[in-house]
Amino acid sequence: MRTFKRVSIVMALLAALSMLALIPAQAQDAMAEKVVCDADLILSLYTAEYHFDYAAVYDAVVAAGGSPGFDLAGFDHGQFTPLFDSMMGMMQEDMSMGMMDADAMTALVGMMSMSMDDMSTSMMESMGDMDMSMYTTLTTADMMDEPAECAALRGNLRQFYIALAYSSGMMDAM
Numbered sequence: 001m002r003t004f005k006r007v008s009i010v011m012a013l014l015a016a017l018s019m020l021a022l023i024p025a026q027a028q029d030a031m032a033e034k035v036v037c038d039a040d041l042i043l044s045l046y047t048a049e050y051h052f053d054y055a056a057v058y059d060a061v062v063a064a065g066g067s068p069g070f071d072l073a074g075f076d077h078g079q080f081t082p083l084f085d086s087m088m089g090m091m092q093e094d095m096s097m098g099m100m101d102a103d104a105m106t107a108l109v110g111m112m113s114m115s116m117d118d119m120s121t122s123m124m125e126s127m128g129d130m131d132m133s134m135y136t137t138l139t140t141a142d143m144m145d146e147p148a149e150c151a152a153l154r155g156n157l158r159q160f161y162i163a164l165a166y167s168s169g170m171m172d173a174m
Helices: 002-032 039-052 054-063 078-090 102-112 116-126 148-173
Strands: none
Touching: 039 054, 039 078, 039 148, 054 102, 054 148, 102 116, 102 148, 116 148
């Protein structure tokens, strides 16, 4: 009878220890689900969100049926996580930092809802008869072999910054 008790206790302890061994594995799996991009891209995301309400624009575009090719919550912020966490505590309910008025938000959401080609065409048309042939066409800096979500975020942020620059320029010209 004593042997049976000892064997039962040992079996129970082994079962408990094996369950504890699974907890770190599950935590690692949860961490692995986040997409890891380069530091420059994540800092660009932080700047866009903190200073220019990118998250609110992103949410509005997605709510209108847009599909940017990534989930904004799916990125690993790495060593910048404390910055993002602090920013999240300051955001309003609509994921906005309150930096943009309604007209600017509407204009940006409209431009971000277009394809990059359509947005570029629209912007060139809005410049009227300006001769752009004297300016160098700059190339984009894409990363080879990065996860598809990172490439999509990079392209979406590029479009956001271009839309922001042009919409600011157009508002300043008025």
